[in-house]
Amino acid sequence: MFALTISFAAAGATVPAIIFALLTALTAFVFYLWRDELNLVASLLAVSTKGLRDNPHIVTAVVGLQLAAFAWLVPLVGFMMFANMNGAVAVSRDAVARDASSGVCVDGVGAAVDCCAWETEAWVPPYLFLAAVSGIWFVSAALETRLFVIGGTICQWYFAPVGTSDFSGGVRRALGHALGPSFGSVCFGSFVLTMVELARSAAERLRREDRDNILVCIIVTCLECVYAIIEYISKFAMLQASITGEAFCEAAASVTDLLSRNFLTAYGTYAFPGMILQGASLVIAVGFGCATWLLSYGVFAATLAANAGLYAGLVGILSAIISLVVMSFFAMIALNVVDAVFLCYAMDKDRNSVHRGELHAVLHEVNEKNQPQGGLVRNPGGQYAYGSYA
Structure with missing residues (x-):
């Protein structure tokens, strides 16, 4: 601004x-x-990314899942395009009459329209709908698997015995759980997100078609809030399932109860990590694009004087876009790690125990910022516990 x-x-x-x-x-x-x-929150991000640093293969797993989703979508889009080719030319349904003098077809209000249109075979529309649903479902399943793997890996790292330095195998174990015993929870969670996405698309189409209806606008806006709540609960439900092995619905109920008992208004502070990381990604991308533009301009000015500014600008814009995509990718992983650590801390607090004191020092301060009724104190035995402030 x-x-x-x-x-x-x-x-x-x-x-x-x-x-x-x-x-x-x-x-x-x-x-x-x-x-x-x-x-x-800056301290929270710093200590939470220790889990990512100790488990670098989280990035490998996430990249693999995204490549799998891409490998599924490419042939699916090709099949959908091929399906649209099955049909024949027919009289357009919009054309209700034809002007005898000009030969132009008109619709019911007299506007000129095409006389002919491509009409697909009867099986094509249902196939396109099912293919679109399957594509959204598969992508949602890949996203939910990503969340499950991150949650399961960070859980193993968080609750590891004191002094543990080797965390190899955690990602592989979490991925095995996601594609094995908990595969049904992953599929059901992704199905919920798929239905939310389809409902959102239908509501948005309804709003576009009936822009002047204030009631439709109000209803669609209210539904957006409902969709956001469902997606938010679904995220923590999948993290809970990755940690406890519960079914999706059971995990949704238990994590809602867990967070309601322990955090309440402290949720407000956790809106900042996304804002900080996204803002940092944008600033770094813009800075990288400007630096690339300056360097490119110096090179192009010596060889392509006529179009040096244009070529340098294109290189700078492309570099900024690539940088933003890469930074947003790592910001997304970091936010998932923060959510997983946040949930592990909630379990610790609920059980009145501490597994990682350096994380509790920050997370407890964040939580107690809005709830100053208790504190993290060290008892005579040297263990941390939650008690009243002195």
Whole structure:
């Protein structure tokens, strides 16, 4: 917003410059009020990524799952395109009459339309629908498997005995559970996400077709909140299933009860990790793109003087896009790790135990920021436990 303020001011657009200057000041003030929470979340990200550093093959597994999803989608799209080729040319259903003088077909309101249209065979529409559902379901299953693997691996790392330094095999074990005993939970969780996605698409299509109906707009907006809640609960349910081995529905009920008992309003602080990582990804991508543009311009100016600026700009934009994709990929993994650590900490707190004191020191401070009724204290035996502040 500050960059837009400078741009509008340089262009002489006074009113937009003032508006964005006020928005910039307001945003800076809000971040100033949230400085304690932001510092705590930065510490939370730092200690949570220790789990990712100790289990680097999480990245390998996630890349493999995404390649598997891509390998499924490519032939599926080809089959859908081939299915659309099965049909014949027929009279367009929109054409209700034909002007004898001009030979142009018109619809019911007199607008010109094509006289002919491609009409597919009867089996094609159901096949396309089932293929689309299967594609969404498979991608959702890959995403849920990714979440299960991250949750299962981080759980093994978190609850490992003190002094453990070798965590090899954790990813393989979690992946075996995801594709073995818990495969039904993965499939059912991905089916829930598939239904949510189909319902969201239908609601969005309804809103586009009936833009002037305020009731439809209100209903679709309310449904978006319901979809977001379902997706949020589904995420933690899959993490719970990866840790405890429960079925999906049982995991959803138990994790909701667990987090409700232990965190309540502290959820607000956990909205920051995504904002921080996504913002950092964007800034790094823009910086990398600008650096690539400057370097490219210096090279192209010596060889392609006429189009040096154009070529350098294209290279800079492409570099920024690639950088943003890569950074967003690692930010996504880091956020899943934070969620898994968050859930493991909730289990520790619920059982009045501590497995990783350095994580508890940060996570407990984040939680108690909004709930100052108890504290993490060391008892005479040297063990951590939750008690009242002195």
